Amino acid sequence: MAAMALSSPSVRPGASFLVGGSGIHTASRTLASRVPLSGFVKSEVPKPLRFFNESLCTPALKDPAVPGLSVTHQEKEIVQKPDTRMRIFSGTANLPLAQEVASYIGLNLGKINIKCFADGEIYVQLQESVRGCDVFLVQPTCAPANENLMELLVMIDACRRASARTITAVIPYFGYARADRKTQGRESIAAKLVANLITEAGADRVLSCDLHSGQAMGYFDIFVDHVFGQPVILDYLASKKISPKDLVVVSPDVGGVARARGLAKKLSDAPLAIVDKRRQGHNISEVMNLIGDVKGKVAVLVDDMIDTAGTITNAADLLQKEGASAVYACCTHAVFSPPAIERLSGGLFQEVIVTNTIPVAEHNYFPQLVVLSVANLLAETIRRVHGDGSVSSIFQ
Structure with missing residues (x-):
């Protein structure tokens, strides 16, 4: 085998x-020792007394919860957690x-x-x-x-x-x-x-x-x-100390508007922009236009995952053409299928912020990549x- x-x-x-x-x-090493059955409690019940006619007499047990009350062990229910x-x-x-x-x-x-x-x-x-x-x-x-x-x-x-x-x-x-x-x-x-x-x-x-x-x-x-994963990303963005007036949250497609709106609300109600794109096939996208104003602002692109990075790099290219001063990419899942690394490290992004829900291989690291841990959250x-x-x- x-x-x-x-x-x-x-x-x-x-x-x-x-x-x-x-x-x-x-x-080949010795297998782990067995876990002791610590949840079981051994209960000591007095043995019944026998008279000459061999009839049984059950001894009385003191109930510590009620002073002066005696009950038989049949009546005393023993409940194990x-x-x-x-x-x-x-x-x-x-x-x-x-x-x-x-x-x-x-x-x-x-x-x-x-x-x-x-x-x-x-x-x-x-x-x-x-x-x-x-x-x-x-x-x-x-x-x-x-x-x-x-x-x-x-x-x-x-x-x-x-x-x-x-x-x-x-x-x-x-x-x-x-x-x-x-x-x-x-x-x-x-x-x-x-x-x-x-x-x-x-x-x-x-x-x-x-x-x-x-x-x-x-x-x-x-x-x-x-x-x-937003709380982890929000804490990191807060450490950048970007003024809310200079910030705009961008959804790379119409389907991610709700996600981007939620992040914008937590970033002091930052303005929202939307990239309108038309997808021609799986892992292939074409950017059409931008809804919103990003000129002179720091654009934060938000998505749930980056796979081949076609959508997010096309969006970043459009944002720079529209006058954004810097572009940050934020996502939870770093799928990073080829040719994602070449696209993400091409100079369009100030930083690419991801989490460790998926392990990032060493050969997929590049200077702009920031990996945050969601371990405490999970x-x-x-x-x-x-x-x-x-x-x-x-x-x-």
Whole structure:
């Protein structure tokens, strides 16, 4: 059997690995020790007394809650609290982000063995008990999307068969989200298909960050917690100390107006501009005109993802022609499919601000790139989900 190398987001043959604890361990090392069953309480009940006629007499037990009251052990109900332990496991797609999330909560990553057979089949085995636990699986379905998605499904199935109490799929980047409707005849709505797969695998809840469209939450028949990366980007933009009078928020297309308007409102009600474009095909766009005034202002382009960077670079080129003094690109998901790096590093942008929902490979770094971490945001959401707290209050 070939095994999966965890240093790369792709699945490839090699030695098998164990993920968790303080880092990455080879499978040849001793497996993790069993977790003690700390949730079980041994109750000492006095033995019944026997008389000469062999009849039983049940001894009385003092009830500490009510002084002077005695009840029999049949009448005294012994209630054990459910085991509410938390476990966080990571797939191979974004191990550094999962480690940051676990560190924020104060836990070690759960130990899990993920490897790949010679024919590409994925094998998953949990290396510690999750019976009665709330399990959170951190796995974005980024490139290679099909392998990472299948890995997530197998991880969910492993947890379900290990008797986990609840299973939450933490998907920082939800792949296939762009296929959320039919724009032409005989098209697949793959976002709904993937939602069904995750549900049928056994997940009880999904936690995702900046879905491509809000209606994607309705594709799931389970609970969905939608986390926004805007607070992290807003904090960084605030550190730039740009005057609200010199700032304009720009949507690179009509579909992202609501997202840009929300960011503009939080940036001291900054003015809004819209780039009108006509898309000729997938990953191909043509900018038509600009709605709004950007002359002499710092333009902040806002989108949920940058894939090939065609849309956002065409928009930046138009903004510079319209007199913008500087252009910042802000997005949550850095997909960065070729030729994105060449386009983004071409001098059109002052900075390209992204988050680490998708790991950025070393060869994809360029001088203008700024990567912000959403680990604290995801970890706080996980903590509140586990403790039945409010998630929406994080973004108020």
